[in-house]
Every structure is written in structure tokens, then in C-alpha cells.
Amino acid sequence: MSDDKFTKIAEIIEQKINSGEYLPNSKLPTHRALADELKTTPATIAKAYKLLSERGRLDSFVGRGTFVRAHTELGQAIQAPNDEKYFNFSLLQPCLDVNVAPLKKAYQQAAEQFSAVAIGYVEGSGHEAHREAGVMWAKEYGLLGGNSSNTLLTNGAQHALSLIIHSMTRPGDTILVEALTYPGILAIASLAGRQVVSVALDEQGLCPDSLQAALVEHDPTLVIVVPNHQNPTGALMSQARKKAIAHLINQHQVWLIEDDIYAFLNEAPCEPIANFAPDYTFHISALSKAISPAMRCGFIKAPQPQVNVLNAFIRSDIWLSSPLNFIAATCLIESQEAFRIAAVQRDIAKRRRQIAADILTQVSWQAHGYHIWLPLPQDWQADRFTMEAKNQGILVTSGSYFSADGQVADHVRLSLMSISDEARFKQGLHALQALLQTNRNTLFPF
Structure with a gap:
């Protein structure tokens, strides 16, 4: 041969x-x-x-x-076709129909505030008034210690993640992530040439014992965690768990990214990990999940010595985020309208979870926020189920996209909010329930 x-x-x-x-x-x-x-x-x-x-x-x-190799292509993991033939349970976003009117009003108010100064270049990551609005937003949901000096503006949470990874690590560095994690994190790390090591999860999210072992064994530069309504498992960290993780971060003096974009979904404000490890934590919040993906407004509360480092990366990358978006966002936050919108979305999510519980009875699951981490019946594998669901006009996200360590995750993630119309949402859930009740072997007899 x-x-x-x-x-x-x-x-x-x-x-x-x-x-x-x-x-x-x-x-x-x-x-x-x-x-x-x-x-x-x-x-x-x-x-x-x-x-x-x-x-x-x-x-x-x-x-x-x-x-x-597990998928890292975000376009496959999170699908957004402009085609009404699909029931799209793939996108994690708010129910946008109810947000159109207040969002339109905010941008009209922003246009009235136009001036040469307001829409021109500015030092740092953006205007001080807009950074102060970011402080107000994060403080409402539990973050302490934020101010206009240590808060930076980004083009949403994804940009914030990329910015911190690129500025605080180098090619070849090790990043610790949750064993099941947001595929955007895996995509950034892969493209940036960073090594990803997974840390075990339980019902409260990242496990302190596993984190301690990984910190000792792998000597990472950075740890990334989603403490509230973890994507994809939906896990919620207790205050004791957050303090335990903060203790390890302080002890090992390692950088932490706390991706806290779902904090607004908590019934009451909860202190983030950043409150207990402020010297090492980059706290990320954003408006895309509460208000609209179109409002690309992200906020980073950074350790003060690292602010200039991040500002330099922002300037070399995008110079600054669009002032137009932040003028509108500031109008919403200062008027308290942003918090009202977030509360409405929280209530919709709660109602959607109950609807799903009444329809999806084939398997047992739990959910707290915008999505369900849905275990599949024993005869289904996640990628095959996702493929067959799409063939039947249902878009869900395979659990394989979230695996950071190659372990099989026979789940799919199901967004509860991306279908704004409630009747259509119910129709899609009934179609999904029918597929869950179908024996895989009748569709794939091989």
C-alpha cells in the first residue's frame, strides 16, 4: 500500500x-x-x-x-433563521414583542440628545454618564463597588468575554471553564489558541472541590463562571457557594470572569462573586437578555489596576462602543424603564416555565430562567434528536455544543423566550413533546 x-x-x-x-x-x-x-x-x-x-x-x-471534536461553530449552536416554518427554541433572548415600544421610545429620546460631543470620539471606553448607567444597572442586581472609573463599556457580553480573554491571557495559557458551558466561550478560546480545561458542575454550578484541584494541577491564568441561571444547566449558586469560589480565587490569585448577564432573573438581588473577590474578578453584565440583542450594551466592572489594560485593548479593537446605543440605554436605566422591562421578562419566563411543565411530561427537568436543560429519553442521542427535530421544523440546541471536555451530554437546551407569540410557543412545545414520545428506533431503524 x-x-x-x-x-x-x-x-x-x-x-x-x-x-x-x-x-x-x-x-x-x-x-x-x-x-x-x-x-x-x-x-x-x-x-x-x-x-x-x-x-x-x-x-x-x-x-x-x-x-x-465537539462543535464550536456558534452559527450551528445558536440558529436564527428568518423563517416562520421553524419553532425556534434555539435562541436565548427576551420576548421581543413586548419590548418594541419602550425600545423605540428610548432611541427617539437618544436622537433628541444628539450633539457633536455626544456622538464623537471620547477617551476611555465611552462617556462617563453611560458608564454610570452601567453601574446603576449592575448595582440593582447586587453588584457592589462599581463606579465610573472601574466600569467599562463593550459591544455586549460576547465582546466583553473576548476582550478579557485576549487582554488577560496569552496563547497557550490555560482557562478553566464549567464542564458544560456557553459555546461562545469555547469558540473564543479556540480561535485565540487558549487551552480549555473543564471543571465539574453540580446542582449549584461550579464545584469548589473540583475547582481547587484544577487550580493546583493546571495553574490556569483565568477561570470563567456563570453564577446565575447557568447556561446551559440553569444552575443557581448559593451565597455560600459564591463565597467558597471567591476564597479560592483570592487564595490562588487567579483572574476570574463572572458572566452575570442573567442576574436580573433572580427574584431578589443576590451578591455576585465579585463582591467577595474584587481584586481578581471581572464582572460582566449586559442588556441583551433583558431588553434586546440589538442593544449591544455590555458593562465590565474590572479590578482598578486592569482598567487601563482593557481600555487599551478596546481602543485597538473597536476604539469605542457605539454612543448611540448607550445614549438609549442610559435613557432606559435612568428613567427606571430598563428595570421595569427586565421585571416583565422575568414574569414571562416564570409563566413560560409553567406552560412547559404542563406540556413536556415525557422527561423530568428543572428550570429557573430563560431555558430548560432537557434530558432526552434513553433511546435518543442529542445530535440525532436535534437533527430530527429540525427535520420536523423545531430548532433546539444539542448538548454536545456545550461540552468542554468531550463528555457526552444527552440533553438539549430549550429556550423559553425566543418565540414571542404564546400560542405558537405552546404549539411548538406540543410538537416537541410528540417527538420525545417517538421511539428513536422507529425513525432510525439501524
């Missing part, structure tokens, strides 16, 4: 991945097993696996084996 036999075998393996025979996060056969199956040698299989790892299709873990 020619020297390029391993490339032909790599093509066979890649075809199996593309066809769905080898699913994301699934473990591939051992070198010996696949060599016997394909009538070749283990050394040839090793070369094929190495080639596919270089192409980004496989991940190898010492002592565990070789796995199909």
Missing part, C-alpha cells in the same frame, strides 16, 4: 463524522480495533488520527482515547 494510505483512511473517518456515524464527542475505536476493521496497521491509524486532529476534527486525551 502506498505511503499516503493514512490520508485515505483519514478521509474515510471524516466521511463517517460528516454522515453522523461518528457523532460529536463520541469516542473513536482504538488504533488496534480500527486497524483490524480496515485491514491496516495501528501505526497507520495513529497517523490518520493525528492528521484529523491537525484539521480540527478530533481531540485526543491521554488515558481516555480519541474523540470527535
Whole structure:
């Protein structure tokens, strides 16, 4: 056989991945097993696996084996087609229909405030009045110690995450993340060349014991955590858990990103981790989940010595976020309208959770915020279920997109808010329930 036999075998393996025979996060056969199956040698299989790892299709873990790389493409994980034929349970966003009128009014008020100064360049990340509005927003939901000096403006929470990762770490650095985490974090880390190590979760989110072990073993530069309504599991951290994590952050003197964009969904204000570890924590809040994804307004409360570092990165990256969005956001926050809108969305989410509980009775689940982390019946695998759901006009997000360590997550994430019309929301849930009741083997008899 020619020297390029391993490339032909790599093509066979890649075809199996593309066809769905080898699913994301699934473990591939051992070198010996696949060599016997394909009538070749283990050394040839090793070369094929190495080639596919270089192409980004496989991940190898010492002592565990070789796995199909999990998805990192946000466009696949979070779908936003402008097509009414789909019941879109993929997007985590507010019910936008009820927010159109106040948002329109806020932008009209913003236009009335236009001046050469208001819409021109400014030092730092943006105007002081807009940073003060960000302080007001985060303080309402429990953050202490924010001021116009240590608060920065970003183009939403995703930009804030990217900004901190790029400014506070270097290529090759290790970042600790929750074992199941927002795919946007995995995408940023992958593109930036940072190493991701997963930390175990429980019903309250990140586990302190597992975090302690990972801090000692991996000596990371940065830890990322979502303390409220964790994406995707929906876990809520207790105050004791937040203090335990803050203690470890202070003890090891490691940077922490606290992605707290769902804090407004709590029934009462809850102190974030940043309150207990202010010297090392970058606290992120934003308006996209409460008001609109179009209002790209994110806020970072940073340790004071790092403010100039972040400002320098913002200037080299985007110079500054759009003042127009922040003028409108400031109008909403100073008038208290932003907090009223957030409360309305919280109430809608609560009602949607009850509707879902009445319809989705095939499996047991819990939810607190905008989404459900839905376990699948035993005969379903997450990617196959997601594919079949789409074939039936239902968009959900496969649990495989959230896995930071290649472990199988036989769940799907289900947004409760992206379908604004309640009747259509119920219709979509009934369609989903029907699919959950369908035996996988009747659809895939192989």
C-alpha cells in the first residue's frame, strides 16, 4: 500500500463524522480495533488520527482515547433563521414583542440628545454618564463597588468575554471553564489558541472541590463562571457557594470572569462573586437578555489596576462602543424603564416555565430562567434528536455544543423566550413533546 494510505483512511473517518456515524464527542475505536476493521496497521491509524486532529476534527486525551471534536461553530449552536416554518427554541433572548415600544421610545429620546460631543470620539471606553448607567444597572442586581472609573463599556457580553480573554491571557495559557458551558466561550478560546480545561458542575454550578484541584494541577491564568441561571444547566449558586469560589480565587490569585448577564432573573438581588473577590474578578453584565440583542450594551466592572489594560485593548479593537446605543440605554436605566422591562421578562419566563411543565411530561427537568436543560429519553442521542427535530421544523440546541471536555451530554437546551407569540410557543412545545414520545428506533431503524 502506498505511503499516503493514512490520508485515505483519514478521509474515510471524516466521511463517517460528516454522515453522523461518528457523532460529536463520541469516542473513536482504538488504533488496534480500527486497524483490524480496515485491514491496516495501528501505526497507520495513529497517523490518520493525528492528521484529523491537525484539521480540527478530533481531540485526543491521554488515558481516555480519541474523540470527535465537539462543535464550536456558534452559527450551528445558536440558529436564527428568518423563517416562520421553524419553532425556534434555539435562541436565548427576551420576548421581543413586548419590548418594541419602550425600545423605540428610548432611541427617539437618544436622537433628541444628539450633539457633536455626544456622538464623537471620547477617551476611555465611552462617556462617563453611560458608564454610570452601567453601574446603576449592575448595582440593582447586587453588584457592589462599581463606579465610573472601574466600569467599562463593550459591544455586549460576547465582546466583553473576548476582550478579557485576549487582554488577560496569552496563547497557550490555560482557562478553566464549567464542564458544560456557553459555546461562545469555547469558540473564543479556540480561535485565540487558549487551552480549555473543564471543571465539574453540580446542582449549584461550579464545584469548589473540583475547582481547587484544577487550580493546583493546571495553574490556569483565568477561570470563567456563570453564577446565575447557568447556561446551559440553569444552575443557581448559593451565597455560600459564591463565597467558597471567591476564597479560592483570592487564595490562588487567579483572574476570574463572572458572566452575570442573567442576574436580573433572580427574584431578589443576590451578591455576585465579585463582591467577595474584587481584586481578581471581572464582572460582566449586559442588556441583551433583558431588553434586546440589538442593544449591544455590555458593562465590565474590572479590578482598578486592569482598567487601563482593557481600555487599551478596546481602543485597538473597536476604539469605542457605539454612543448611540448607550445614549438609549442610559435613557432606559435612568428613567427606571430598563428595570421595569427586565421585571416583565422575568414574569414571562416564570409563566413560560409553567406552560412547559404542563406540556413536556415525557422527561423530568428543572428550570429557573430563560431555558430548560432537557434530558432526552434513553433511546435518543442529542445530535440525532436535534437533527430530527429540525427535520420536523423545531430548532433546539444539542448538548454536545456545550461540552468542554468531550463528555457526552444527552440533553438539549430549550429556550423559553425566543418565540414571542404564546400560542405558537405552546404549539411548538406540543410538537416537541410528540417527538420525545417517538421511539428513536422507529425513525432510525439501524
